Amino acid sequence: MSDASYRDAIFSTPLDRVARFSFDERVVACFPDMIRRSVPGYGQILAMLGPLARRHLRHGGHVYDLGCSLGAAGLALAGQLPPDAFRYTGVDLSPAMVERAGETLGAECPEHALTVVEGDIRDLDYRPSGMILLNFTLQFLAPEERDAVIAHLHEALEPGGVLVLSEKVVAEDEQDNAWLVERYHDFKRANGYSELEISQKRTALENVLVPDTLAAHHARLAKAGFARSLTWFQYLNFASLIAFKE
Numbered sequence: 001m002s003d004a005s006y007r008d009a010i011f012s013t014p015l016d017r018v019a020r021f022s023f024d025e026r027v028v029a030c031f032p033d034m035i036r037r038s039v040p041g042y043g044q045i046l047a048m049l050g051p052l053a054r055r056h057l058r059h060g061g062h063v064y065d066l067g068c069s070l071g072a073a074g075l076a077l078a079g080q081l082p083p084d085a086f087r088y089t090g091v092d093l094s095p096a097m098v099e100r101a102g103e104t105l106g107a108e109c110p111e112h113a114l115t116v117v118e119g120d121i122r123d124l125d126y127r128p129s130g131m132i133l134l135n136f137t138l139q140f141l142a143p144e145e146r147d148a149v150i151a152h153l154h155e156a157l158e159p160g161g162v163l164v165l166s167e168k169v170v171a172e173d174e175q176d177n178a179w180l181v182e183r184y185h186d187f188k189r190a191n192g193y194s195e196l197e198i199s200q201k202r203t204a205l206e207n208v209l210v211p212d213t214l215a216a217h218h219a220r221l222a223k224a225g226f227a228r229s230l231t232w233f234q235y236l237n238f239a240s241l242i243a244f245k246e
């Protein structure tokens with residue numbers, strides 16, 4: 001398979017029936033472009049992973065990247081930390097993502113201990129870890145499955161460990177939310193997406209990506225046993241939280 005990444009044009013032509021969004025081969029082929037043009041602050045969040053690991057991960061500690069897609073977080077960490085600073089396991093449910101991520105990480109960071117495995121984060125046998133990344137993945141689980149996953153992650157973390165949770169969020173106030181969603185669509189327009197692409201992608205994500213409020217995320221983290229959590233980044237309706245295990 002070639003390692004070329006294409007421009008996202010998945011929703012650029014009118015579709016009779018817009019299928020549910022899925023992480024298939026077509027999405028894999030354009031994913032780096034899609035996520036960069038669709039997630040406000042994506043690059044800034046990745047750029048902070050090295051500094052967060054330097055501050056919160058013991059030397060040589062293990063990092064999970066759950067729903068790793070093409071392993072961008074692993075690449076970001078490898079670009080910022082020496083090979084002996086951490087071990088990384090990316091996990092993803094999509095075989096197409098895992099195949100491509102394994103090729104990329106092996107080719108780009110041969111010195112670092114970066115592994116990618118196919119797996120479902122809902123029933124993974126977690127090993128003890130110092131840092132767990134959940135970047136734009138929890139939002140794709142059914143809402144009723146989210147508490148149990150976060151509770152498992154809390155159990156898997158070593159004392160002093162951190163969970164970084166990045167998500168699309170919904171504002172509590174309906175008017176605020178409408179404003180944020182409109183500005184998010186402006187963000188997509190500014191990044192070259194057409195009205196048709198924006199509206200068909202929105203349909204494809206309906207009932208597939210179900211965002212929570214920030215308050216619901218913090219409440220879930222507290223219920224799972226995290227001593228403290230805070231929102232360290234927000235750009236429109238996309239946010240990143242960090243939760244600390246005592």
Ligand SMILES: C[S@@+](CC[C@H](N)C(=O)[O-])C[C@H]1O[C@@H](n2cnc3c(N)ncnc32)[C@H](O)[C@@H]1O
Nearest residue numbers: 023067068069072092093094120121135136137
């Ligand atoms: C928006 S992408 C994540 C982006 C990625 N974390 C990054 O930083 O580039 C969501 C990913 O979660 C994966 N996923 C969804 N449900 C999952 C599950 N139950 N177990 C593992 N991976 C899952 C999808 O296959 C997809 O690759």
Ligand SMILES: O=C(O)C(=O)C[C@]1(C(=O)O)C=C[C@@H](O)C=C1
Nearest residue numbers: 034035038039136168201205209
């Ligand atoms: O395009 C959107 O509306 C999004 O919500 C962006 C989003 C995400 O947040 O995960 C949705 C699907 C793709 O995986 C990439 C980004």
